[in-house]
Amino acid sequence: MERIEVLKTYKLYIGGKFPRTESGRYYQPAGKNGKKLGNICQSSRKDLRNSVVAARTALASWAPRDPFNRSQILYRIAEMLEGRSAQFVDELKQQGSTPTAARKEVAASIDRCIYYAGWCDKYQQTFSSVNPVASAHFNFSVYEPMGVITAIAPEQSSLLGLLGTVLPIITGGNSCIVIASETKPLCAITLAEALATSDLPGGVINILTGVRAELLPIIGSHMDINAVVASDLTDTEKSNLRAEATSNLKRTIFCKQDPAKTESPYPILATQEIKTTWHPVESSITGGSAY
Amino acid sequence: MPKKKSAPDWNYAPAPESSSQVNLAKRYDHFIGGKWTPPSNQSYFTSTNPATGKKIAEVADGSPTDVEAAVKAARAAYKGSWGKMSGRERGKYLYRIARLIQERAREFAIIETLDGGKPIREARDIDIPLAANHFFYHAGWADKLDYAFPNQKTAPLGVAGQIIPWNFPFLMAAWKIAPALATGNTVVLKPAETTPLTALKLAELIADAGLPDGVVNIVTGAGETGAAIVNHGDIDKIAFTGSTAVGKLIQKSLAHTEKRLTLELGGKAANIILDDAPIDQAVEGIVNGIYFNQGHVCCAGSRLFVQENVFDEVMWKLKRRMDSLIVGDPLDKNTDIGAINSKAQLKTIQRYIKAGIKDGGEIYQPSCDLPAKGNWCLPTVFTNVAQSSIIAQEEIFGPVLAVQTFRTVPEVIEKANNTPYGLSAGVWSDKGARLFQLTKSLQAGVVWGNTFNQFDPTSPFGGFKESGYGREGGLHGLAAYLNLEFS
Structure with missing residues (x-):
């Protein structure tokens, strides 16, 4: 008798856990040949709020973590992706990529992790x-x-574009909430599973699926999102x-370059603040107080 | 603790700066396309001396028509000689401006004090020399921009609209104009309506420097003139220094455009005194932090956090030091605290002082004779201030200090960061390890360790959170005026 395949339930990734959307809503994006990709969670305002709480909590230990350690964790993400490359290729094909394009995108995605892993202790x-x-x-x-x-992960390049957007953010010690491609969400969810088994602390990357148009205004007016x-x-x-970002002067960063095609340290700097520190220096030669 | 002594009986003889060297016209027009241009609606407003209430000069009130003319002139200069000029030659013009400021520094310092009310000591020693330094520093960048952003092509943005506040009128003009020109842009600048004179004097000097017509245009006026600049369709970049409320309005009105924007907004800086701090120096730092420029400073150390076990000593020394501050004639070289910039600002400050008392704060002000006329406010300190008190929450922009205490370092980090602002902070401790823990943890763009209110053209300045975005000064400040491949 032929074996019955176990179908996968696609869920969100918040604070290192895999909840369904609290709203109970789902949508069914169409893949290749109009075949439904699955029942994908349609995230709500509450899901976003929960992810911001998770991200804020994770930030407290991620931001001050040694850059060398961050570097090793990003490298570990690449290791986890490598092991799942067949699954990513398969999902990209379901979402409409040709086999060659899918394999190329997965390879580039893994390499992108290595690229930014190296920057962790060098951009500073x-x-x-x-x-x-x-x-x-x-x-x-x-x-x-x-x-x-x-x-906001790009709509078309659902794996490489997502990583090209997110990696520079976490390389620089930020935590984030990623809104996955609305029409091509599969790889984002599988990425979450890879992240959960890497050494990346829960909450550093949170992944939501859903309707971009619905989520954007909620993001813009949230008072605890920095950018x-x-x-x-x-x-x-x-x-x-x-306009909505004026609520708390959150930074709006609209990349000029396609994140799928960009390998550069400058996207890391885009989500950094510059802090300038002063301290007096005493001079025994010219004399005078150091203060 | 010994009982607080009264102020030492040192009566300084008056040492007024002479204003005989000052050349001021009775009336100033806009400076557009290298020419003094009367306002299209023929209307002028007066700039007064806040220390005497006397009128100093009439200044053109800018209409949208005037702004249009200024933007046209700036665009023409950008498309014309300025846009084609090599960085090396642009830099030479900036060097010239720096030198001309140095030559006329005394005159500019006096006008700054007359128009804005700040002590001549500060205008002379800080505002004017630092402004000259800004031009001199940025001059050298003009032909070296390729080294600032490795592997990126750089290009100017075009025409920059710049709106500056009344607390450092001349210095802010330099902060805005110097990097804009060094990176190859042209400029339409609007000084604040209560302090337009030194910017207009700068226009004279820019003409003397032989800068091509239209590279720098100065249009005077109030909020509506500023709005005309913000909303002008042919401006590529807006740089604004001022309040957070106005900054948010500007971001909103630019939301539908691709205009670049940098905002340098308000602050409510924490100045933190740990129990191992050098207390005498810290007291000087507290005074410099909050009473510098009458507290009209976005990065003023307006929230003082003192570790509980040194609170009595710090407050005793601080009050004794406050008793010796000289409040009065800004032109007197001995004056520490000059005139409040405007009647409106004085009212705002007085309203906050009343609110501080109502919220249960204990007020202390030294006794001191104030001149009969003009806008004056005694240096003020509040103790017993609750975190929720309005004077611990909102930017007052005056000589009013709110003091709170703390027991542990994690506690003070939490309290200091508990504000939507993030412009600056100060930490006083003689133990490096403690100091760096704090400077790392404070959410602020500028952190002073064992010092306060230091500025330098090489040192990037700007805020976190609702204190704005973008940096001014240093290598990093150049990015605000350049078109780079990666945003």
Whole structure:
């Protein structure tokens, strides 16, 4: 007798756990040849709020973590993806990719993890500065994570584009909530399963599926999100998001370059704040107080 | 603790700065396309001396028509000689401006004090020299931009609209204009309506420097003039320094455009005194933190956190130091605290002081003779301030300090970061390990360890959270005026 396949339930990824949407809603995006991809959770305002709480909690230990350790964790993500590459390829094909394109995208995605793993302990050294002030002070500027970031993953490149958006964010010590591609959500959910078995602490990356148009205004007006990163919003969506973002002056970062095609440290800096620290320097030669 | 002594009996003889070197016209027009241009609606407003209430000069009130003319001139200059000029040559113009400011520094300092009310000591030693330094520093960047952002092509943005506040009128003009020009943009700048004079004097000096017409345009006026700049369709970038409320309005009105925006907004900085701090120096830092420029400072250390076991000593020394502060004639070289910038601001500050008392704060002000005329506010400190009190929450922008205590370092980190603002902070401790724990944990763009209110053109300045975004100064500040491949 032929074996009955066990079908997968697609869920959200919040704080390292896999809940269904609290709203009980689902949608059924169509894949190749119009075949339904599955019952995908349609996240609600409450789901977003829960993910922000999870991200804020995770930030407290992720942001101050040694960059070297962050680097190893990102590398570990690549290891986990490698082991699941066949599954990603299969899902990309279900979502309409050709086999060649799917294999290429998965390979590039794994390599992208390695690329940003390497940057974790290098961007600070490359772009920080000691500033030669004209007074007896030691003065330096360093990058610090902005905090909790919401990433709107690109609609088309559902794995590589998502990672290209998210990796620079967590490389820099931020935590994030990712809104997966609405029409191609499968890889995002499988990525969550890979992340859960990597060493990435729960809550650093939270993944929501759902309807972008419904979630954007909720994101824009949330008072505990520090920035939003997106790359393929329409002009109207950008404009509304900028207006809603005034609520708490959250930063709106609209990438000029396609995150699927971008390998650069500059997207890391896009979700960093610059902190400048001053301290007096005593001079035994010229004398005078150090304060 | 010994009983608080009264102020030492040192009566300083008056040492007024002479204003004989000052050249001020009775009336100023806009500076557009290199020419002094009367306002299209023929209307002028007056700029007064806040220390005497006397009128200093009449200044053009900018209409949307005037802004239009200024933007046209700026665009023409950008498309014309300025846009085609090499970085090296642009830099030479900036060096010239820096030198001209240094040559006329005394005159500019006096006008700054007359127009804004700040002590001549500060205008002379900080505002004007630092402004000259900003031009000199940025001049050298003009031909070296390729080294600032490795592996990225850089290009200017075009025409920058810049709106600046009344607390550091000349310095803010330099902070805005110098990086914009160094990176190859042209500028339409609007100074604040209560302090337009030094920006207009800068226009004279820019003309003297031989800068091509239209590279820098200065349009004076109030909020409506600013709105005309913000909403102008042919401006590529807005740089605003001012209140968080207005900053949010600007972001909202620009939401539907691709105009670049940087905001340098309000603050409510924590100044933290740990029990191992050098207390005498810390007291100087507290005074400099909150009473510098009458507290009209976005990064002022307006929330003081003192570790409980040194609270009595710190407060005793602070009050004794406050007793020796000289409040009065800004032109007197001995003056520590000058005039409040405007009647409206004085009323705002007085309203906060009343609210602080009503919220249960204990007020202390030194006794001190104030001049009969002008806008004055005594240096004020509140103890017993609840975290929820309005004076611990909102930016007052005056010489009013709210003091709270704490027992542990985690507690003070929590309290200090419990604000929507994130511009600056200060920490006082002689133990490096404790100091760095705090400087790392405080959510602020600028953190001063064992010092406060230091500024330098090489040092990036700007805020976290609702204190705005973008940096001014240093290598990092250049990004705000450049078109880069990666946003």
